[in-house]
Amino acid sequence: MTHVGVPSTYAAVAEALAVLVLLSEFAMLRAPLSRSQVHLYSFQSLVVTGLAAFVAADRHVPGLYAIAGISLVLKVVVIPAIVLRLLRDARVELVPSHRLGVASMVLLALAAAVFGLFVVGSMKVHSTSLPTPALALATAAVLVSFLLVILRSDVVSQAVGFFSLENGVSVASLVVAAGLPLIVEVAFFFDLLVAVVVFGVLMRVHHARTQTLSTTVLDRLRG
Amino acid sequence: MGWDLVLLMVVPAVAGVACWWAPVSVGRAIGLTSGVLTFVLAVLLVPSGHAEALGSWLRVDPLSVVFLVAIGFLYPLTMAFAVGYLHPAGDPDAVARYHRRVLAGLNLFCWAMVVAPLMNSLALLWVAIEVTTVISALLVAVDDTPGATEAAWKYVLIASMGLGIALFATIVVYYAGSTVLGNGYELFIPQLLAHARHFPSQAVRLAFVLAVLGFGTKVGFVPVHTWLPDAHSEAPTPVSALLSGALLAMSFYAVLRYFQVAVRTLGGTFPRDVLLAFGIASLVLAALSLSAQRDLKRLLAYSSIEHMGILAIGMSFAAPIAVAGVLLQVLAHAAAKGTAFFGAGSIVRRFGTKDMARIRGGIAALPWSGPLFVLAILGLSAMPPFGIFRSEFQIVEGGLSDPQDAVVAVLVVLVVLAFAGLSWFSTRTMFSPSSGQTAVARGEPSAWIVGAMAVGIVALAVLGVHPPGQLSQLLSRAASELGAPR
Numbered sequence: 053m054t055h056v057g058v059p060s061t062y063a064a065v066a067e068a069l070a071v072l073v074l075l076s077e078f079a080m081l082r083a084p085l086s087r088s089q090v091h092l093y094s095f096q097s098l099v100v101t102g103l104a105a106f107v108a109a110d111r112h113v114p115g116l117y118a119i120a121g122i123s124l125v126l127k128v129v130v131i132p133a134i135v136l137r138l139l140r141d142a143r144v145e146l147v148p149s150h151r152l153g154v155a156s157m158v159l160l161a162l163a164a165a166v167f168g169l170f171v172v173g174s175m176k177v178h179s180t181s182l183p184t185p186a187l188a189l190a191t192a193a194v195l196v197s198f199l200l201v202i203l204r205s206d207v208v209s210q211a212v213g214f215f216s217l218e219n220g221v222s223v224a225s226l227v228v229a230a231g232l233p234l235i236v237e238v239a240f241f242f243d244l245l246v247a248v249v250v251f252g253v254l255m256r257v258h259h260a261r262t263q264t265l266s267t268t269v270l271d272r273l274r275g
Numbered sequence: 276m277g278w279d280l281v282l283l284m285v286v287p288a289v290a291g292v293a294c295w296w297a298p299v300s301v302g303r304a305i306g307l308t309s310g311v312l313t314f315v316l317a318v319l320l321v322p323s324g325h326a327e328a329l330g331s332w333l334r335v336d337p338l339s340v341v342f343l344v345a346i347g348f349l350y351p352l353t354m355a356f357a358v359g360y361l362h363p364a365g366d367p368d369a370v371a372r373y374h375r376r377v378l379a380g381l382n383l384f385c386w387a388m389v390v391a392p393l394m395n396s397l398a399l400l401w402v403a404i405e406v407t408t409v410i411s412a413l414l415v416a417v418d419d420t421p422g423a424t425e426a427a428w429k430y431v432l433i434a435s436m437g438l439g440i441a442l443f444a445t446i447v448v449y450y451a452g453s454t455v456l457g458n459g460y461e462l463f464i465p466q467l468l469a470h471a472r473h474f475p476s477q478a479v480r481l482a483f484v485l486a487v488l489g490f491g492t493k494v495g496f497v498p499v500h501t502w503l504p505d506a507h508s509e510a511p512t513p514v515s516a517l518l519s520g521a522l523l524a525m526s527f528y529a530v531l532r533y534f535q536v537a538v539r540t541l542g543g544t545f546p547r548d549v550l551l552a553f554g555i556a557s558l559v560l561a562a563l564s565l566s567a568q569r570d571l572k573r574l575l576a577y578s579s580i581e582h583m584g585i586l587a588i589g590m591s592f593a594a595p596i597a598v599a600g601v602l603l604q605v606l607a608h609a610a611a612k613g614t615a616f617f618g619a620g621s622i623v624r625r626f627g628t629k630d631m632a633r634i635r636g637g638i639a640a641l642p643w644s645g646p647l648f649v650l651a652i653l654g655l656s657a658m659p660p661f662g663i664f665r666s667e668f669q670i671v672e673g674g675l676s677d678p679q680d681a682v683v684a685v686l687v688v689l690v691v692l693a694f695a696g697l698s699w700f701s702t703r704t705m706f707s708p709s710s711g712q713t714a715v716a717r718g719e720p721s722a723w724i725v726g727a728m729a730v731g732i733v734a735l736a737v738l739g740v741h742p743p744g745q746l747s748q749l750l751s752r753a754a755s756e757l758g759a760p761r
Contacts (some may be wrong), residue, residue: 147348177450180458194443201436210373210432217439221446228450231458236398240442243402247435250409254428257416270425273505 062110063183069103070182070189072096073223074165077196077216080152081161086089086144086208086265090135093219097127100219103182107226112182115234116226122241123222132249135208138252142259149206149266161199162208165192178257181230186223205267207258211251218244277328280335283316283343283389287350287679291382299374303358306378309368310351313389317347321745324752331395331463332478337753339460341602342528344746345609346521348734350385352727356617357381357513360624360719373417380414381513386527388517397462400529404493407522408434415510415518426502426509433502437492441529444485448536451478464532471539479540486533487549493526495580496587497556507576508629512620515572519579524605527586534590535757549589554587555685562689565696571619571629574700575612578655581693582608582663588686589670590757597673600623600666606746607662607738611654614731616722618648622704624720631700636709643719645705647728652701654735656694662738668676 059067076096083089101123108116150157168191177184194217201213225232255265262269290309294302314667320326321344324337333675335343361374387410392404402653408431445462451474452460452467460466471479492499503523530550537546561581568574582604589601619629621644626634638645654661674683709715719725737743742750 053645064500175481176475178454179450194439197439198436201432207428214432214439216434217436218442221439221442224443225446225449229446229453231453231460232398232446232449233459233461236396236402236462239399239402243405246409247405247431250412250431251435254412254416254424254431257419257424258428261419261421267428270428272422273425273509 059183066103066106066182067185067189069106070186070223072099073103073219074189074193074196077200077220078158078161080209080212080216081087081157081196081200081203082185086139086206087136089209089212090132090139093216094128094132096216096219097123097131100222101128103223103226107230111230113181113230115237118231118234119237122238124242126245127215127219130245133247135211135250138255138259139208142265143254144265149176149204149209151203151205156233157199158204160197160203164195164199168192177228179227179230182227184227187227190220190227193223206265207255207267208265210267211255214251215244215248230269276325277333279316279319280326280328280333280393283313284333284393286312286316287382287386287389291379291386295375297375297380299371299378302375303354306354306357306382307351309382310354310385313350313385314347314494317343321749324749327395332399332461333393334395334464336756337749338531338602338756339528341605342751344390344522345524345606347477348606349517349520349609349613350389352613352617352730353381353385353513353516355723356516356620356692356727359723359727360512360620362624365459374416376453377414377511377513380410380417381517384410384414384514384517388521391525392528392598394665395463395629397448397464397467398445400532401441402488403737404441404526405435405438407525408438408493411506411514411518411522414514415506417514418509418511420509422505422509426505427723430502430506431495432457433499434493437489437499437520439489440485440492441489442484444489444533447478447482447485447611448533451482451540451602454478458683464535467536468539471536474536474540474543478592479537480545481731483533483537483541483546487530487553487556489555490526490529492534493522494530495523495557495583496553497560497580497584500560500580501717503580504573504576507579508572512572512616512623515575515619516613516616518654519575519616520609523579523583523621524609524626527583527605531590531757543593547593550587551591551682554584554589555682557581557584557587558686558689558693562692562696566699568696568700569631571631571634571700571704572616573617574631574697575619578693579612581690582655584611585667585670585686585690588682589673592670592673592677592679593758594673594676595751595754595758596668596676598757599750600669600673602753603669603738603742603748604663604666607654607666607735610731610735610738611651611661611663614651614728615655615733615736617728618644618651621720621724621728622648625715625718631704634704635707637705640715641718641719642717643725644728647725647732649701649705650732651728651735652697654732656697657690660739661735662742663735665739665742
């Protein structure tokens with residue numbers, strides 16, 4: 053007898069991991085300390101890595117093990133280490149960067165997440181690798197990462213916003229593009245690494261010039 | 276002809292690495308040689324319009340060759356301009372380091388832009404365009420001024436977020452393709468185009484909108500254009516010329532690839548309407564902003580947004596002549612905008628400012644680059660006999676035959692408004708007599724700048740008066756590949 057509406061263990065675990073990705077995005081949005089944001093990004097990347105390994109094991113997609121391995125090294129270890137080193141060198145712990153109060157930010161993020169969940173949830177997407185609600189959760193995480201960049205005015209939040217956007221897209225790709233050729237995935241990672249290095253260079257330049265990590269001073273160019 | 280593509284992929288990269296290590300004079304020669312070689316290799320592809328290499332991972336068709344020629348043309352001209360333009364003062368070691376950084380960066384930037392149209396896979400096209408962002412962001416910041424730092428941060432952040440959306444588009448189009456081609460296919464463009472009419476329409480619709488919004492961030496479509504005036508005005512002028520003349524078009528190339536897939540799946544109406552909306556918004560904002568600028572390079576930046584808007588509106592017309600006009604405009608805009616930025620660089624060198632209120636008597640101060648700058652502005656304003664006159668004429672003709680009379684009327688009015696803004700400022704800066712405070716000595720900063728501008732103007736005139744036959748055929752073939760009935 054089939055239990056209609058009851059998800060399999062696989063689907064439940066996968067969706068729980070996707071929910072964790074979205075929740076960590078919310079936590080990044082409201083975290084007051086830059087260092088906490090980086091740690092949360094590292095945790096979110098670990099969840100994405102775990103999700104990739106989980107799909108690889110259950111759906112027998114060996115290429116995803118390689119993706120999970122690269123993701124573990126790059127997104128869980130290397131990228132957070134680069135940003136934490138910048139923070140250590142800058143000797144800055146707390147950058148007042150909330151453009152809105154925490155409650156307003158979270159409410160806005162909830163609205164964006166609900167929008168993403170319903171819009172993408174209404175699409176008829178068929179996936180053999182992951183349950184399709186994961187795609188809606190990934191879209192919601194992407195939208196919240198946009199809010200992170202818009203609503204926080206410091207370079208660390210904005211850079212972490214971009215990196216976590218990539219995590220959201222990674223989850224989406226696990227749902228609808230799990231078979232993407234390895235060469236393409238490796239190119240994506242290489243590209244992300246180069247982008248991280250450039251973000252790091254520009255963050256250092258910004259700090260050296262302004263002695264702050266806040267972006268509120270970037271208001272010369274208008275019109 | 277596969278060796279041609281491999282050389283195109285290798286030569287500018289090698290030049291970039293060599294410039295990093297070589298003495299400055301050798302680096303300049305390497306950059307110029309690499310630029311000329313790249314242009315020759317791109318032109319060699321014009322007659323056939325097709326080539327493949329490395330197991331089809333590299334492939335060009337007439338559409339990609341058009342963009343390769345545009346980049347290949349601007350590459351050596353910019354390197355020549357840079358020889359005359361880059362003269363920072365200060366400690367010799369620091370100057371040499373600055374030169375090496377800029378020369379290496381310019382070559383690597385051109386390399387990334389050359390590689391993008393060679394990519395047969397939509398995923399690797401995205402990678403190449405993201406690489407152009409990271410390299411050019413460093414180049415925008417290279418002057419290490421407060422303005423450059425601000426512009427570079429805004430640029431890398433906004434463009435990267437836009438490309439994040441474009442990455443989502445890549446994933447969604449992969450999904451659409453996988454419903455027909457199965458998992459594990461390479462996202463090769465011919466594969467996608469051959470099967471696109473069987474793809475699920477909802478997914479392709481989403482992918483196309485995401486692609487226009489995502490890659491459109493780098494094209495400079497309104498409302499995701501906000502990085503563009505800052506980056507163009509604060510970057511060193513050779514970088515501004517490449518950003519405006521080549522990079523925007525290269526990102527538009529990515530939009531066109533998604534357009535090709537979308538028209539096969541959805542028919543022409545939806546993709547054209549999306550481009551029309553972005554095109555009109557861009558043209559309106561640029562036309563209005565042009566008359567409110569004080570900074571010479573910001574003026575040219577808003578002109579770029581205007582031209583990208585015209586390209587999008589041109590693509591919204593179904594007539595093949597309009598599409599051919601769009602592709603001709605890509606080439607003509609590369610020549611005109613490159614030359615205009617070179618002229619702006621010459622003015623900035625002579626007057627020591629970008630503030631147009633403090634620039635007077637440009638024609639008298641700059642006997643060669645002054646008139647050439649005025650010609651470039653006239654070319655950008657679509658005056659005959661230059662290439663943009665011909666291309667916009669084709670676009671308007673295509674619009675009238677589509678028929679899209681109301682859109683054509685809006686297009687013509689806004690182009691005239693933009694012309695008024697451009698010509699008002701250029702006339703004031705170049706022809707108004709200089710007073711005591713703005714007077715400068717007569718003379719050219721460098722013959723290299725004049726030479727680069729002269730070549731640009733000649734090319735612009737050739738494109739307007741009589742484009743080479745094989746180039747016209749290439750444009751027609753590319754237009755027929757892009758076109759689809761409404």
